[in-house]
Amino acid sequence: MLETPRQNTSEEPGKLDITDLKTGLSSQEAGSRILEFGLNELEQVKPESIWSILSRQVNSVIVWILAAAAIVSFFLGDTLEGFAVIAVILINAITGFILEYNARQSMEALRKLDTTPARVLRDRKIMEIPSEQVTIGDILILEAGDLIPADALIREVNQLTVDESALTGESVPSPKTIDPSQKDAPLGDRHDCLFKGTAITNGNAKAVVTGIGQSTELGKIATMVSQAKRTATPLEAKLDALGKVLIWVTLGMATLFLIVGFLRGQEIKQLIETAVALAIAAIPEGMSVVATVALAYGMLRLAEKKVIVKRLSAVETLGGTNVIFTDKTGTLTENKIEVEALRAAGNDFSVRINTDKGGGQTLEILKGDQGLIHSPEIEMLARIGALVNNAQLDSKKSERRELGDPVEVALLLYARASGIDLHKLYRDYQRQAEKAFSSDTRMMATLDQVGPDYFIGVKGAVEEVSALCNWENQEDRTKELEVSEAMAADGLRTLAFAYRQTDHKPGENFTQEEKLTYAGLIGFLDPPRKEVIKSLNACHDAGIKVIMVTGDHPATSLKIAKQVNLVGPDEQLVITGKDLEAFDFASLDDQKKMMECHVFARVNPAQKLDMIDFYQKQGDIVGMTGDGVNDAPALKKSDIGIAMGLRGTAVAAEAADMVLKDDSFASIVHAIEQGRVIFENIRKFIVFLLSCNMSEIFVVTFAGFLNVGSPLLPLQILFINIITDVFPALALGVGKDNKKLMKSPPRDPKQPILQIADWKRIVFYALVMTASVLGVYWYVINQLGLSPQEGNTITFYALSLAQLLHVFNMYSGKLRFFNNEITRNKFIWMALILCILIMFATNYIPFLRHILSLQRLDIQSLKLILAAGISPILVIQTVRIFVPIK
Known part of the structure; x- marks a missing residue:
């Protein structure tokens, strides 16, 4: 006790x-x-208060500019407009609060999945x-x-x-x-x-x-430890920087507009109102919130696919991964280890374990002398395998559970199928000492007392185990090494077994005191996962190089690599840990050999670090899979550490950025695909938001410099931003379907979110929408003779419709307007329906119509709005026929 x-x-x-x-x-x-x-759990950090989250929504440059616009409106006597701007600030803050709170709840759901x-x-x-x-x-x-x-x-x-x-x-x-x-x-x-x-x-x-x-x-x-301050992810920081640059550039434009207008003798009040409208038009409302929602939604979607992404910022890196170091066992293979082959007393056997309906198991010899199935040699192999073992089988056949290393579980199943009563064996053999397996010794040994005697059992790599044994001649040992090599060439994992019985208690170094008796070999089969070939082909199409890094035998590793099409059928290049010891990474010849090799065997943890460092210095973004304690340094050093959730250790999971709950390589490929989709969604809604905001800036600026009046009021611009920008942007941010992304090379994570080509598209889109809307505004004022209020109303609805339809320009690839990732996104259609209903409400509900200074629409106005709203998408789609967008 x-x-x-x-x-x-x-x-x-x-x-x-x-x-x-x-x-x-x-x-x-x-x-x-x-x-x-x-419960055995640490006290949770007190959740951020509702007031704290709300205060963060109003503590930004964007809100300060809106507040300044409200103050200016009050100063100019536009009391209703001032209150309306304040109302919109509150609506924006509440919307941001709801979205951020939901995103936080999604992250909490992910945390609970990883127990x-x-x-x-x-x-x-x-x-x-x-x-x-x-x-x-x-x-x-x-x-x-x-x-x-x-x-x-x-x-x-x-x-x-x-x-x-x-x-x-x-x-x-x-x-x-x-x-x-x-x-x-x-x-x-x-x-x-x-x-x-x-x-x-x-x-x-x-x-x-x-x-x-x-x-x-x-x-x-x-x-x-006090509560940690909230920090932005790299992606959020890029978005914030992008928004601030856009704001300050526009403020500079507004200031220039004021100066030029003042020199031209224009009315001060009109100049100030136009400058306020410009400032409001520049604000990308909801950009950071939409990005957070897109990331959190994508991570939760990955969790449903058994992929736990532990950091928001890891999603950004996922999209750029172009090299994956993967383990063999359990990742490329099933990790359902079974005893497949035996060698004992110079005899070779191919075996199978059969399970009947009641759960009972028997050993069947498929190849070899059937009469030797119950021979002492085969029984001794089974006994050593069961004793030199820390796995456990559940005794309830109806609820069979297997705990421990898969190879050790396979040995227990083999022993039980051989007729050994495991409960009786463990009662008779009382463990006295154990030497745990390590990467240095490549062996495990146990010392058991059985009655007055002692039994030493050893299992491990055939080279090390056989070196401890007594041989009549060296040729016998060489033969066993050759048989092990042949088993490995057939894709089997091999272990050698040895033992010694003695009537006196051995000392601490019990495996070295006297020579052991060699018992034989066992070959284990771990077939490739069926989905791996398809996943590896997807990696090839996506420009991702996959490299097998394993501690297993070189021949076994190469055999599996060929079976899953990781290498060609004629490939013979395998680099071992011993080879790496002699490598000079500064040598061009060795560098070339490293880059050409896809299979590395017998590699130790320090060498994994060297390999990751080598590829990172080449400018590659490296993902690394691992499951053991010795993988933790490599998981931390890699750009994306990927831990195995089923067979992996908790240490590996803590060091990793991702945890695979099913240990499948296909899940890694799926995670990279979703990482690309998420980043592409973010890029799309940024292009959408900025092109819409820039069109508003151009409408106000060009109208001001041309001295043709104010086609949009500040409050109307703000309303357009909240309605026609945020909801479609959210829909773009949670899109799922974009098959083309895994057909192209990974992006360079060092590059900014928007490339030069993106900025050209933004300006082009904005100019097309501006030309259409200003053209209609000029036509209704100068040709139809409508009042400025009526022209303002038509411009408001025309720009709103143009921006709503502009979302259909966001698809990638060649011309396929009616069948693409945008038209297949149900959230896009939901957002459009909601926004159109709101726009109808602004015209048919007097209160809203009054606040926004709008006039009732007639049939002629509706026709003009439709013409101006549809024209941009027709022009853009026509241009895309001749200038495809990637």
């Missing part, structure tokens, strides 16, 4: 609990403790539970790669080291023991304690929970 200190929250700080290391807490006791101590599990011992069984359900006295079952879910006291340990840099700042992992630490020792010297939020880098352990939630060391630090 084990005494463990309880969390210091009760009236008796010294009270102790007793937890049995073999049984753990009972479910009933765990439930009562959760009720007593609460961290914990393994605990309860009711004598190891179970996986959400870390929030861990409570005082729980026995934690911890292995390399786990994030520690709570503060705990170590009770069993095997070669355990922990990365505590999050708490101590010490970059070197700390070794852990069960020896008691000195009282009041600093965190870095508490070698028998584990702390919430730190990460196990090697070994395994059992530990009893002593602190949860806010009472952990991490929780204590969290209470001292």
Whole structure:
């Protein structure tokens, strides 16, 4: 029995609990403790208040200019217009608040999808539970790669080291023991304690929970950290800078307009009203809000596809990714490992595990001597595989669960199918010691006591395992190496097995004391995922280079690469970790070889960093997949770190920018595609907004310099911006369908959002709409003799209609006006219907008509409005026939 200190929250700080290391807490006791101590979670940062979010909506240059326009209106005696501008400011603020609040809720939904599990011992069984359900006295079952879910006291340990840099700042992992630490020792010297939020880098352990939630060391630090200030993503910063430049340029134009008008002797009041109209026309209302909504909506859509994007700014980088370093196992392959081939006592077998309707399993030999199926040699392979193993099979056949490394799970299934009773085996063989697998030794070994004797089992790479064994002659060992190579060439992953039985207890270095007996080889099959070939073809079309980087055997890696069409059938180039050690990255020959190679095998973590650095120096944007602790540095260094959510460790997930909940390479390609779609949507609505705003600027400016009156009033411009700009822009921002994006090379993330070609389009679009609207205004005033108020009304509706229809000019590619990503976007049609209904309301509801200084429309006016509103789209589409837009 084990005494463990309880969390210091009760009236008796010294009270102790007793937890049995073999049984753990009972479910009933765990439930009562959760009720007593609460959930194992840190206190959430107090949400930003409603008033704070609202105040941010009005704390911007845009709102200040609108407020100045309202003040000027009051000063000039236009009281109604002043109040209307204030009303629009409030409407814009409330709209921004709703959209930003919803975007924040979407991000919260994404956060909840990415939960961290914990393994605990309860009711004598190891179970996986959400870390929030861990409570005082729980026995934690911890292995390399786990994030520690709570503060705990170590009770069993095997070669355990922990990365505590999050708490101590010490970059070197700390070794852990069960020896008691000195009282009041600093965190870095508490070698028998584990702390919430730190990460196990090697070994395994059992530990009893002593602190949860806010009472952990991490929780204590969290209470001292003030709420972080809201910072803009790079994309938001670019948008803000773009908006400010546009505003100040327009303010300069307004000032110039005032000076020129004053020198020409024009009326001061009219000049000021026109200058105010120019300033309002320049404001891109809702640009940053629409960008945030587009990003959040796209991220939530990715979450529905089992892709968790952890940072808004990562979406921008996704669109530019042009190199992907991918693991083989589980990403390009199914990660459904099964024993496929055996070699024991010089005999080769091809096997299959059959499962009957009741869940029972039997071993079938497909190729080889059937009479040897129950031979001692095959039984010994199965026994070693089950003993040198930390995986677990659920005993309930109706609810089969498999916990642990897939290869170790496959070994347990093979042992059970061979007729071994796993429960009896583990009762008879009591583990005394373990040497965990590491990239240095490439082996795992266990020491078990069976009665008065001891059994040493070893599994690992055939080169290392065979070197520890006793051979009658070197030719026998060479033969085993050749067989392993042949298995690997057939796409199998191989492990060698060895053992030693002794009647005296071995020492700490039990694998090295005496030579082992070689037991044989097992080959594991992990077939390629069916969807990978299609995804790799999509990457090729999109200009994305895919490189396999794996610790697996070179022949196995090349075989899988050929099966999924990552390389051609005649490709033979594979670079290994040993090859990379001799590489000179400054050599042009070695650089060329690196660029030509698509398969890297037996690569260690440090070499992954070198490879990422090499491609980044070439100017590439690198995505990196990973699942283990040793992948974390590479995931952090890459431009986009992609962690595996099913088989991946919590450490890898924390270091990554994306988490794949299905571990599928196809999900990576889908994420890149959606990243491109999201960025393209943002670029489209910026082009749309700026061309609309620029048309308003041109209408007011040209009319002013030509001295033909004021075709638009400030309040009318503001109303157009809110209605005909924001709603269609939002619809553009959440579009889904744009297949052409994965047929073109990735964009350069260093370039600004808008290229020179985009600015040319914006000016062209604005000039076409301006010419149409001003042409109608001149015609109704000079040819039809209508009043300025009637001309103003026609101009207002004509520009509104032209801008609404302008959204159909935003499609990409060749002329396909009636079938493109815009016409297939249901939100576009919803936005147009809403805006048109609002425009009708402004004419038929007297109150709105009065506020906007509009006149009732007759049939002749409607015809002119239709002509002026439709003409721009006809002209633009005609030009696109001869000058296609990419």
